[in-house]
Amino acid sequence: MLVRMTTVLRRVRRLLMLLACAALPAVCLASREVPVFTVGLAAQTPAALAQAMRAVLVRATGHASAADDPELATLVANAAQYVQGYQQGPAGALEVTFKAGALEQAISAAGRNLWNAARPFTLIVLSPAPGQTEQATDAAAVQQAAETRGLPISIVPLTVRAADGELLPSETLLTMVHNLGAEQLLIGRDLTVPLSASAAGASSSAPAAAAAQSAADAPQGADGSAAAAPSDVWHWTLVTPFITRQFTGTVTTGIDATVDLLAPPLEASPADGTVATRVRIEGLKTLDDYARVETMLAAAPGVGHSSVVRVDATAVVFDLWARGGASALQRVLALSPRFKPLATAGMLTYQYLPPPPASPAPSTPSAPGASSAGQPNPAPAADPAASMP
Numbered sequence: 001m002l003v004r005m006t007t008v009l010r011r012v013r014r015l016l017m018l019l020a021c022a023a024l025p026a027v028c029l030a031s032r033e034v035p036v037f038t039v040g041l042a043a044q045t046p047a048a049l050a051q052a053m054r055a056v057l058v059r060a061t062g063h064a065s066a067a068d069d070p071e072l073a074t075l076v077a078n079a080a081q082y083v084q085g086y087q088q089g090p091a092g093a094l095e096v097t098f099k100a101g102a103l104e105q106a107i108s109a110a111g112r113n114l115w116n117a118a119r120p121f122t123l124i125v126l127s128p129a130p131g132q133t134e135q136a137t138d139a140a141a142v143q144q145a146a147e148t149r150g151l152p153i154s155i156v157p158l159t160v161r162a163a164d165g166e167l168l169p170s171e172t173l174l175t176m177v178h179n180l181g182a183e184q185l186l187i188g189r190d191l192t193v194p195l196s197a198s199a200a201g202a203s204s205s206a207p208a209a210a211a212a213q214s215a216a217d218a219p220q221g222a223d224g225s226a227a228a229a230p231s232d233v234w235h236w237t238l239v240t241p242f243i244t245r246q247f248t249g250t251v252t253t254g255i256d257a258t259v260d261l262l263a264p265p266l267e268a269s270p271a272d273g274t275v276a277t278r279v280r281i282e283g284l285k286t287l288d289d290y291a292r293v294e295t296m297l298a299a300a301p302g303v304g305h306s307s308v309v310r311v312d313a314t315a316v317v318f319d320l321w322a323r324g325g326a327s328a329l330q331r332v333l334a335l336s337p338r339f340k341p342l343a344t345a346g347m348l349t350y351q352y353l354p355p356p357p358a359s360p361a362p363s364t365p366s367a368p369g370a371s372s373a374g375q376p377n378p379a380p381a382a383d384p385a386a387s388m389p
Contacts, residue, residue, distance in 0.1 A: 031118040031183065032152035036060050037103060040089065041096040046080065052096050053079035059150035060107060062115040062263025064256070069266070071110040075103065082106075113264040115150070116304070120183040120240070120262065122146075124155045124254075127189040138190065138232075138251050145252035149259040156180070160187055171355055173239050183299065184240040186254050191233045241299040243335050262301055264323055274304055275325035279333075282315040282342070283352040290316060293338075293352055300332050317347070 039055045042048040053076045054067035066072060075082070082098045089095045104114055124142060128135055139155050146153040158176060161167055167187065177185045236247040236254030238261070247257040279297075284290050293316065297306050302323040310317040322329045326348060333339045339350040 032121045034059065034117050034119050034150050034152055036117050036150060037084075037100045038095055038097045041086070041094045043094070044086065049079040049083070049096065050076050053082070053098070055148065056098055056103070057107070058148060060103065060114055061112055061266055062150060062259050063266040064149070066112065066266060069110075069112070071112060072107065075106055075110075108268070111268050112266055113268045115263045119150065119152055120299075121181070122151060122153045122258065123158070123177055123180060123182045123185050124153050125158050125160050125185065125187045126155060127161075127187070128193055129157050141251045142188070142255060145255040149255060151255060151259050151262075153186075153255075154182070158185075160185075167237060169356065170239050170244050174241060177239075184238065186258055187237045187239070188251070188254050189235045190251075191235055241295050242297075242301070264302065273325075274321050274323050276319050276321050277326045277329050278309065278317060278347050279320055279329070280315055280317045280344075280347050280349040281339070281352050282349065283354075284314050284316060285354075289352060289354060292354075294318075296336070296338065300329075300336075302328055302332055 036059045037056055039052050039059070041052050057066040057069070057072055057075065058064055060066070079098075082103055084097045084099045087095050087097065107114055124146075126135070126139060126142070142155065143153070159168075160173060167173070173185050177183070232251060234249060234251050234253060236249075236257065238245045238247070238254070238258050245257070245261065247253050249257075281293050281297075284293060294306070294308070297303060297318060297320060300320075300322075303320050304323070305321040307319050308316060309319050320329060322332070330341075330348065333341070333348075333350060338353050338355065340353055342349040342351055
């Protein structure tokens with residue numbers, strides 16, 4: 001019996017090492033390199049260069065407040081000193097490229113964090129799907145927000161809801177997303193427009209019910225009272241290999257909230273250095289569990305790299321290189337319902353709680369390219385209405 005268990009464990013170790021080697025590159029391939037230091041330029045004037053520098057600072061840090069950050073004001077005032085060159089963009093518009101190395105050093109010297117240029121490629125599903133003039137305007141607003149914040153996206157038609165109007169399980173959604181070469185999914189629903197009868201399981205649109213739903217999902221103030229809402233109220237759902245989050249606000253709230261979650265804090269501190277932290281994950285019963293945990297940890301915000309240290313019968317020990325070290329890693333893992341902290345001395349230890357079985361994924365269109373942050377546009381779907389969420 002002991003020999004048999006030793007053989008099984010050895011095979012599990014070998015398979016896990018193979019999975020670890022395969023899983024991490026897959027996550028990396030789901031990222032896109034964003035051309036952070038190249039932006040559009042209105043004209044070759046000092047004022048236009050200053051505005052372009054503000055746009056670069058936002059993209060480089062991930063924070064909108066960086067544009068008017070007093071600590072970075074010198075870079076804006078001296079934008080011309082950092083120009084590397086000018087060129088025409090894909091659409092023929094004038095662009096400016098700033099010196100990446102010099103700017104990175106200057107931003108860091110000002111006590112501000114940089115966001116890694118390799119960022120999660122995110123698929124966007126809008127409901128209703130872009131088509132009519134107003135809906136196309138919504139899509140353009142989302143693309144512009146992603147361009148501004150430096151998040152690579154592609155707006156695609158995907159079936160993300162079941163017949164009853166409920167979102168498909170996260171595991172099913174992520175399977176579709178990963179099959180299309182992306183890392184995560186952001187679903188936006190305009191609450192001022194009722195779901196179609198087929199998607200919501202209703203026989204006809206119900207304005208009163210839609211209004212009630214909009215009121216229920218409307219943003220609230222700090223005291224719990226209803227906050228002033230825009231004319232269009234959007235409900236956003238972010239699905240990543242690590243967490244699922246929901247936001248309510250405007251047509252661009254989904255992009256802004258996603259970047260706020262992914263980008264490091266603007267202000268740097270001594271604790272922001274990348275530190276290797278050893279973490280033990282228990283409760284792994286299948287090879288799927290091992291692979292899923294490896295993918296989740298690699299996709300956790302702030303984790304730049306992970307490696308397998310030791311494999312037991314139902315547990316794995318990882319070294320996670322995370323910004324902020326153990327304390328930051330504890331805060332990040334607390335965001336996920338899949339990791340339950342266990343009271344142990346020394347090493348961080350968690351119990352893995354697997355998700356419920358996923359439903360079969362619907363068929364998906366061909367893999368798209370990114371439609372913002374400097375990436376090519378995807379080919380239009382043959383019938384967007386047929387895939388409306």
